[in-house]
Amino acid sequence: MIFKGTFNNLLRCCNSAVIVKSFRSLSANSQKMSLEEAKQVAAYRAVDEFVTNNCVFGVGSGSTVVYAVQRLAERVETENLKVTCVPTSFQAKQLILKHNLTLGELETNPVIDVTIDGADEVDSKMTLIKGGGGCLLQEKIVASCSKKMIVIADYTKDSVKLGDRYKKGIPIEVVPMAYVPIRNKVISLFGGEIKLRSAIAKAGPVVTDNGNFILDWLFTNQDLDWKKVDSTIKMIPGVVEIGLFVDMCQKAYFGQPEGNVVERSPPS
Numbered sequence: 001m002i003f004k005g006t007f008n009n010l011l012r013c014c015n016s017a018v019i020v021k022s023f024r025s026l027s028a029n030s031q032k033m034s035l036e037e038a039k040q041v042a043a044y045r046a047v048d049e050f051v052t053n054n055c056v057f058g059v060g061s062g063s064t065v066v067y068a069v070q071r072l073a074e075r076v077e078t079e080n081l082k083v084t085c086v087p088t089s090f091q092a093k094q095l096i097l098k099h100n101l102t103l104g105e106l107e108t109n110p111v112i113d114v115t116i117d118g119a120d121e122v123d124s125k126m127t128l129i130k131g132g133g134g135c136l137l138q139e140k141i142v143a144s145c146s147k148k149m150i151v152i153a154d155y156t157k158d159s160v161k162l163g164d165r166y167k168k169g170i171p172i173e174v175v176p177m178a179y180v181p182i183r184n185k186v187i188s189l190f191g192g193e194i195k196l197r198s199a200i201a202k203a204g205p206v207v208t209d210n211g212n213f214i215l216d217w218l219f220t221n222q223d224l225d226w227k228k229v230d231s232t233i234k235m236i237p238g239v240v241e242i243g244l245f246v247d248m249c250q251k252a253y254f255g256q257p258e259g260n261v262v263e264r265s266p267p268s
């Protein structure tokens with residue numbers, strides 16, 4: 001009844017174009033809600049399964065990790081856990097401080113028990129694209145020091161081949177003076193197109209936490225040997241890191257729109 005009355009009022013007040021627009025934005029909002037919920041269930045699940053008392057925990061970067069840190073803070077408080085948190089970015093450090101968690105660093109904690117991090121895309125072999133938010137270098141260092149790396153993501157990141165879902169390419173962090181020769185070398189070696197990532201609230205390029213630029217490599221061949229690509233690009237002078245994570249991740253949790261979590265392990 002109430003709905004019918006409201007709907008009739010809406011009809012009286014608005015023209016049909018406005019109504020269609022309202023319903024579209026309502027449905028966009030509910031889609032956004034489920035994406036956030038999907039991130040949250042994946043993050044909570046990973047923290048509940050992998051964080052233990054006295055562990056050294058690698059804190060990834062991005063919007064999904066925000067939920068992991070939230071859950072960690074809850075568990076630290078309610079279960080009186082002792083956890084040392086090593087950040088993978090400025091953002092991760094801020095999250096640790098905001099939640100009054102114990103901040104660690106690789107200098108004092110060179111071995112990390114478990115790192116939980118997001119990803120831009122995860123293929124069927126658990127090769128990852130990371131760095132959509134510009135944080136790949138410290139993420140890869142911390143992951144490489146971790147006994148386990150666990151990925152948390154919503155269902156849109158789950159793909160068969162890299163490039164199926166994530167269309168912004170593979171990020172490459174480079175020393176600023178070398179961005180043009182690196183761009184040319186990567187294109188001549190593997191094809192595709194490369195864009196220097198531009199900042200949004202600043203004129204000019206994105207500058208990473210480490211003072212470098214980011215090239216986004218829009219590859220066209222989805223069947224490349226990613227391990228070879230990773231090591232070949234890494235060898236180009238001026239390349240600091242590439243956002244390809246090959247054989248680094250032991251488990252991925254994908255939150256689903258219905259609220260369940262799909263788990264994936266590397267193929268044996």
Ligand SMILES: O=C[C@H](O)[C@H](O)[C@H](O)COP(=O)(O)O
Pocket residue numbers: 060061062063064065117118119120129130131132133134135136139
């Ligand atoms: O540079 C950013 C990181 O690699 C993130 O972990 C990745 O972009 C996924 O971020 P989000 O959880 O926001 O999708």
